[in-house]
Structures are given as C-alpha cells and as structure tokens.
Amino acid sequence: MTFTVIGLAIVLSRPALALSRRALADTNRDRIVTLADKKAVQDNLGMVNPTGVNALADVNQDGTISGQDLSAVVKEMGQTISRCEAADITNDGVVNYDDLNIVGNYYFQETNSVNMMADLTGDGFIDILDLAKMGGLFGCTW
C-alpha cells in the first residue's frame, strides 16, 4: 500500500514535460541549432526570470540563463529538428491533444522560463501563431 501511494506521488510530481533537448536548444525555433542559438544564450548570460524572446535562451528552464544553457546548446550544435518534433511539446513522439492542451494552458501569455516550450514560433509570446504551427501536424510521429 505504501509503495502504491509513493508511486502515485512520483507520477503526480513529475516535472512539466517539454520539447526534446534538441528542440529546446533551438532557441530561435528555426529547426536547426546554430551559432545564432549560442549567441542568444551568450547575450543573456546571468539573466534571471527572463521573459519574451529572452526566455527561449533558458534552455533548461531553471529560471536563469547560465553556462548550463550554453553547454546545452553547444552539445546540440548542428542538429536539425523535424517539423513534427518541433511541435511535439510533450516530447512523447507524437503530436496530439496533449500538446495542444499545453499551448492552451499558456495561451496569450508572454513567454517565460516555465511556458517557453509552448512558444513554438519563438517570438516571445504564446498565441494563435503557435497553434497554427501545430496545424497540419496532428497525429504525426517522429
């Protein structure tokens, strides 16, 4: 019984799911990790609780733009992201209602460290454009 309860607690406390590490390293969301993404982190090093486009540089979503984010980008340098992967916010290999719901949860919010995975267009805001980017990809797998 104890194990059951502990197991349930672990499931419930699982951190917010996010885009793949590779997709998050693509800070400008152009589906390839380049020096531009590295520069986006470098230009904002030390920033705490970033908002708007700057929040996309908080690759590990810990609320601070640091050397850890820089390392995360460097590690994925040159990697490309498929259209399907770029829209798979939950990072479970399929684009479906779970991903749509995440955009819905943060709809019409400025991008920040918590919701940045829902900013699929990388423009610093979560709105219809992010939903549109998911359009046509429903059901796709990668």
Ligand SMILES: [Ca+2]
């Ligand atoms: Ca960070």
Ligand SMILES: [Ca+2]
């Ligand atoms: Ca998904």
Ligand SMILES: [Ca+2]
């Ligand atoms: Ca957006």
